[in-house]
Amino acid sequence: MYHYDELDRILVKERVAEFRDQVARRLSGELTEDEFKPLRLMNGVYLQLHAYMLRTAIPYGTLSSAQLRMLAHVARRYDRGYGHFTTRQNIQYHWIKLEELPDAMADLASVGMHGMQTSGNCVRNITTDQWAGVAPDEIEDPRIWAELVRQHVTLHPEFSFLPRKFKIAVGASSHDRAALAIHDLALRLHRNGAGETGFEVMVGGGLGRTPFLAKTIKPFLHKRDVLSYVEAVLRTYNSFGRRDNIYKARIKILVHELGAEAFAKEVDAEWQSTKDGALALDPAVLAEIAARFTYPDYLELGDSPPALAQVRRADRGFDAWMGNSVANHKVPGYAIVTISLKPEGGTPGDATAEQMDAIADLADRYSFGEIRVGHEQNLVLPHVAQRDLPELFRALDAIGLAIPNVGLITDIIACPGLDYCSLANARSIPIAQEITRRFNKLELARNLGRLHINISGCINACGHHHVGHIGILGVEKNGEEFYQITLGGKADENAQLGALVGPAVPYAQVADVIEDIAAAYVELRARPEELFIETVKRTGVEPFRERVYATR
Amino acid sequence: MTSPLQQKIKITGPIVVTANRVGDGAVIYRSAAGDWTTELDEAVVTSDAAQARHLVAAAAADGLRAVDPYIAPVKLTRDGEVLPGNLRERIRLGGPTIDLPVSFGI
Amino acid sequence: MPLVKAGQIVEDQYVRVEDDAPLPDGVPVLLTAARFLADARDLVERDAPVGVIWPNDRRATELAPWIDRLALIALVFPKFKDGRAYSQARLLRERYAFRGELRATGEVLRDQFQFLLRSGFDAFEVKKPADAAVFVEAAARFSVFYQPSADGRLPALRRRLQSGVPVPRVERSEARERTIG
Numbered sequence: 077m078y079h080y081d082e083l084d085r086i087l088v089k090e091r092v093a094e095f096r097d098q099v100a101r102r103l104s105g106e107l108t109e110d111e112f113k114p115l116r117l118m119n120g121v122y123l124q125l126h127a128y129m130l131r132t133a134i135p136y137g138t139l140s141s142a143q144l145r146m147l148a149h150v151a152r153r154y155d156r157g158y159g160h161f162t163t164r165q166n167i168q169y170h171w172i173k174l175e176e177l178p179d180a181m182a183d184l185a186s187v188g189m190h191g192m193q194t195s196g197n198c199v200r201n202i203t204t205d206q207w208a209g210v211a212p213d214e215i216e217d218p219r220i221w222a223e224l225v226r227q228h229v230t231l232h233p234e235f236s237f238l239p240r241k242f243k244i245a246v247g248a249s250s251h252d253r254a255a256l257a258i259h260d261l262a263l264r265l266h267r268n269g270a271g272e273t274g275f276e277v278m279v280g281g282g283l284g285r286t287p288f289l290a291k292t293i294k295p296f297l298h299k300r301d302v303l304s305y306v307e308a309v310l311r312t313y314n315s316f317g318r319r320d321n322i323y324k325a326r327i328k329i330l331v332h333e334l335g336a337e338a339f340a341k342e343v344d345a346e347w348q349s350t351k352d353g354a355l356a357l358d359p360a361v362l363a364e365i366a367a368r369f370t371y372p373d374y375l376e377l378g379d380s381p382p383a384l385a386q387v388r389r390a391d392r393g394f395d396a397w398m399g400n401s402v403a404n405h406k407v408p409g410y411a412i413v414t415i416s417l418k419p420e421g422g423t424p425g426d427a428t429a430e431q432m433d434a435i436a437d438l439a440d441r442y443s444f445g446e447i448r449v450g451h452e453q454n455l456v457l458p459h460v461a462q463r464d465l466p467e468l469f470r471a472l473d474a475i476g477l478a479i480p481n482v483g484l485i486t487d488i489i490a491c492p493g494l495d496y497c498s499l500a501n502a503r504s505i506p507i508a509q510e511i512t513r514r515f516n517k518l519e520l521a522r523n524l525g526r527l528h529i530n531i532s533g534c535i536n537a538c539g540h541h542h543v544g545h546i547g548i549l550g551v552e553k554n555g556e557e558f559y560q561i562t563l564g565g566k567a568d569e570n571a572q573l574g575a576l577v578g579p580a581v582p583y584a585q586v587a588d589v590i591e592d593i594a595a596a597y598v599e600l601r602a603r604p605e606e607l608f609i610e611t612v613k614r615t616g617v618e619p620f621r622e623r624v625y626a627t628r
Numbered sequence: 629m630t631s632p633l634q635q636k637i638k639i640t641g642p643i644v645v646t647a648n649r650v651g652d653g654a655v656i657y658r659s660a661a662g663d664w665t666t667e668l669d670e671a672v673v674t675s676d677a678a679q680a681r682h683l684v685a686a687a688a689a690d691g692l693r694a695v696d697p698y699i700a701p702v703k704l705t706r707d708g709e710v711l712p713g714n715l716r717e718r719i720r721l722g723g724p725t726i727d728l729p730v731s732f733g734i
Numbered sequence: 735m736p737l738v739k740a741g742q743i744v745e746d747q748y749v750r751v752e753d754d755a756p757l758p759d760g761v762p763v764l765l766t767a768a769r770f771l772a773d774a775r776d777l778v779e780r781d782a783p784v785g786v787i788w789p790n791d792r793r794a795t796e797l798a799p800w801i802d803r804l805a806l807i808a809l810v811f812p813k814f815k816d817g818r819a820y821s822q823a824r825l826l827r828e829r830y831a832f833r834g835e836l837r838a839t840g841e842v843l844r845d846q847f848q849f850l851l852r853s854g855f856d857a858f859e860v861k862k863p864a865d866a867a868v869f870v871e872a873a874a875r876f877s878v879f880y881q882p883s884a885d886g887r888l889p890a891l892r893r894r895l896q897s898g899v900p901v902p903r904v905e906r907s908e909a910r911e912r913t914i915g
Contacts, residue, residue: 083890087878105692127653158729173652227880237817314821354882430731430903476732495724505726
């Protein structure tokens with residue numbers, strides 16, 4: 077956990093005061109909507125179909141139990157009793173009143189939370205791996221760098237009016253759980269040939285109308301140079317990104333139009349002037365930031381306590397959950413627990429205020445008061461002692477939060493879609509619900525294995541459908557909802573965009589199509605252990621296309 | 629999104645002018661006497677392009693109360709009931725088509 | 735549009751001269767980039783101050799040879815959402831050490847004042863008289879800044895190091911006790 081100090085708190089308080097003033101000027105008419113809109117967006121305030129929507133930042137997906145309780149409080153007091161965890165590790169509230177927003181923000185500010193820069197043409201929430209700091213395969217905790225960059229880009233005077241939004245992700249393991257390739261800027265910690273740790277810098281990833289995967293522009297950047305280099309990238313984008321056409325304004329278009337090499341040269345030319353200036357990170361500054369990240373006082377425990385195996389044998393539910401929702405921890409005797417927010421009949425990523433409070437209590441008891449939010453829209457308890465797992469399971473199971481479907485076909489990632497969002501063409505949640513209904517038998521889902529379905533209600537791709545193993549994109553045809561299906565997308569270190577299966581299918585047929593695709597996979601797979609994504613890679617899309625469109 | 633003031637106003641059936649209320653974002657419809665209502669059956673319905681243009685211009689000038697007004701289709705039943713004219717307007721009027729989340733066992 | 739300098743609304747000393755109009759003698763003049771560049775060498779020799787309006791889609795580095803001879807550079811925000819001039823400003827102030835008046839023109843609203851000041855602007859053609867009137871207050875909205883920037887203020891990282899006192903750490907038990915009021 078990063079510990080914010082007085083300076084951080086003052087900044088957030090001053091931001092609330094500023095927004096309170098801006099809201100007052102909007103309500104009095106002193107500000108028109110045109111003038112107010114960019115200002116409210118920079119505090120994460122959207123206007124959606126039914127009400128205003130508040131997007132609250134959860135920096136690199138890390139929450140304290142106190143913060144999670146405050147999120148529950150906001151849901152209860154200012155919204156309709158629930159919140160939605162997003163694909164960028166933030167939370168959204170869908171029923172907010174503008175008049176009450178300054179008060180909601182003041183409440184959030186009391187625990188250091190805010191909506192700053194969760195929208196608008198500025199640098200957005202910096203995301204990382206939800207297992208950061210505890211994953212066995214990471215070199216070091218990427219969150220320290222995410223926090224360093226976060227502070228630097230917060231209310232940055234030069235970069236608050238970029239051509240378009242700018243999303244940054246930081247990773248530190250060879251297995252990429254942070255979807256680096258689809259970000260405007262990605263920093264990947266790794267060791268070079270000389271054994272030094274530094275960053276691979278990638279730019280120009282992004283989905284939407286014209287999806288691109290990020291390109292490497294600097295294979296190795298020393299830690300000392302990270303802020304000056306990030307500024308050079310932002311300055312190049314701010315100066316030369318297109319401003320004439322909102323669909324061509326992301327940095328991915330600039331990188332594509334210039335070419336990655338030319339873009340890298342432009343950045344480097346800028347960087348040469350600043351790399352040894354005020355932004356060069358000296359060890360004292362780095363040590364200060366690192367010192368504010370505290371880690372739990374882990375006990376010295378052994379791995380796999382014998383009692384655990386006994387409980388697994390005796391309790392099939394616990395056994396299933398352990399095999400699915402519990403992952404290895406870098407500290408012996410501990411485990412990483414994922415809490416699925418994808419129940420049948422529910423909305424992917426939603427949690428009620430009561431559930432949030434319950435999880436906060438469980439975090440205090442079993443996870444040193446810390447929770448994580450993943451971009452797959454599930455929550456994580458990152459520091460659970462293995463010997464506590466049976467008790468934790470029972471507590472979660474009693475409140476319906478021990479569904480062992482993490483990573484399976486029913487662990488669907490979906491944007492809010494036309495049920496909530498004014499940008500949407502089609503609904504996504506009912507599609508997710510119908511698919512979950514069809515595949516909800518545990519045996520059926522387990523037989524299919526790891527299979528990521530991503531659903532977006534429009535081309536803005538907030539559901540990241542381009543990089544789903546199965547991607548579903550809602551479109552509108554003659555006033556009806558239709559869906560394009562893609563296969564073979566990946567969001568990890570071998571990132572790939574999915575390929576279209578065929579013409580869009582109507583709303584009522586989508587779940588049938590998914591069943592056909594699943595059936596085709598079972599027939600086509602070389603062995604039961606061959607994952608869906610591996611089968612698609614091996615066979616290509618054609619056999620699936622034949623199966624789906626044979627009778628359509 | 630094209631501004632309603634620039635939209636080529638081509639009316640092919642009955643329409644209303646709708647927007648979101650500034651204070652709380654609620655869905656509202658332009659009613660008679662230049663006011664706003666949350667009830668669709670109190671909205672001014674017209675099939676005339678000139679009247680529609682006039683309504684939306686007046687709505688756009690009412691920035692103190694309404695945000696992003698635009699022209700939305702409606703359907704008229706035989707009994708004269710006014711219904712939303714497409715899925716998006718059905719959802720705006722009736723709310724999400726799914727159940728809102730509930731807690732279990734807590 | 736009122737011109738604000740040093741927190742006050744002031745008279746603009748500069749005369750904007752059309753491209754094809756003759757230059758008035760002895761008066762500070764503000765010229766377009768085209769006019770200035772066509773004649774730069776002579777212009778910077780004149781007795782009275784010379785200013786240039788620099789468009790936001792040209793590299794500010796082109797002004798490098800004239801930095802010490804220009805009294806005013808006016809940068810442009812065609813819409814306040816178009817933030818290119820912030821980068822131009824920092825370049826001129828910080829890299830080229832421009833010491834003259836750096837003026838923000840175009841659509842300048844009070845919510846940008848602090849960003850503008852911190853990017854090195856010291857003069858503002860403010861769109862709304864009401865905003866001009868509250869400049870001082872609006873420019874003091876934030877007292878904590880994370881980044882070093884052109885106005886020389888100490889960023890948070892450095893303030894913490896300088897204070898020398900260890901940053902108060904929130905203990906785990908405290909975190910658990912914090913409840914909603």
